[in-house]
């Protein structure tokens with residue numbers, strides 16, 4: 017993880033706005049699961065918004081990729097109990113995936129280094145424009161992406177220390 021990014025994670029939204037303007041437009045956003053048993057408030061701009069095409073995210077999302085807003089873990093306030101499924105992901109790291117035990121909505125993916133919020137769980141997902149597509153070597157061949165989305169064959173530099 018580069019120094020700029022580490023500093024951004026510590027200082028929340030202000031320093032991030034210069035680094036990732038597209039991803040930094042949302043400073044506070046509420047969300048939760050489909051049945052509303054689990055609700056959260058995210059009080060920081062995302063460091064990145066990812067489309068992850070690893071097989072683990074495909075399995076979890078039920079679609080071609082997982083779509084996550086990466087935020088500082090201490091910026092999340094949660095109400096309601098989640099259930100956690102823990103397993104190695106494609107990189108071999110242990111991933112903790114949290115979902116609503118009642119309706120099954122995917123909510124969060126955690127490693128010791130990051131908290132990834134499932135973008136579809138935000139009340140308004142539309143501002144969370146993807147900034148990077150990762151694990152592209154596992155993506156279906158028909159995937160189309162906007163030209164300005166950064167692409168990585170596996171993990172991005174963001175998580176290289178994980």
Ligand SMILES: [Zn+2]
Nearest residue numbers: 049051116119
């Ligand atoms: Zn639910």
Ligand SMILES: [Zn+2]
Nearest residue numbers: 068070073082
């Ligand atoms: Zn993934």
